[in-house]
Amino acid sequence: MIAVIKTGGKQLLVEKDSTIYIEKIIGEVGETVIFDEVLVLGEKIGAPFLSGTTVTGIIEKQGKHKKIVVYRHNAKSTHKRKLGHRQPYTRVKIVEMKG
Numbered sequence: 001m002i003a004v005i006k007t008g009g010k011q012l013l014v015e016k017d018s019t020i021y022i023e024k025i026i027g028e029v030g031e032t033v034i035f036d037e038v039l040v041l042g043e044k045i046g047a048p049f050l051s052g053t054t055v056t057g058i059i060e061k062q063g064k065h066k067k068i069v070v071y072r073h074n075a076k077s078t079h080k081r082k083l084g085h086r087q088p089y090t091r092v093k094i095v096e097m098k099g
Helices: none
Strands: 002-007 010-015 019-023 032-035 038-041 054-064 068-073 080-085 088-098
Touching: 002 032, 010 019, 038 054
Parallel strands: none
Antiparallel strands: 002 010, 002 038, 019 088, 032 054, 054 088, 068 080
16 A cells, blocks of 8 residues: 655655655654655545544654755856755654554
8 A cells, every 4th residue: 555645845655664764853763753644545535635544654763865065156256165965864664554
């Protein structure tokens, strides 16, 4: 069974026993996370969300992605700026879908 959940301003297609990377959420490794903003579950479609439907997951890891380099340069001037950024993420394993 598949489901579409909304988390971190994004919509993700998930299945049972799948692993997803989402925007960082508060919680420790091993804790249970409940996603209650479910848009689609199997053949049921919400308007916009399905009531009484939840997707449960377990936090596997809290981490940061690889560093990306952002380089700004203004033409016809000597202004240059180099920045680095590492986006935090949470890795979640989906264990149950109710609804």
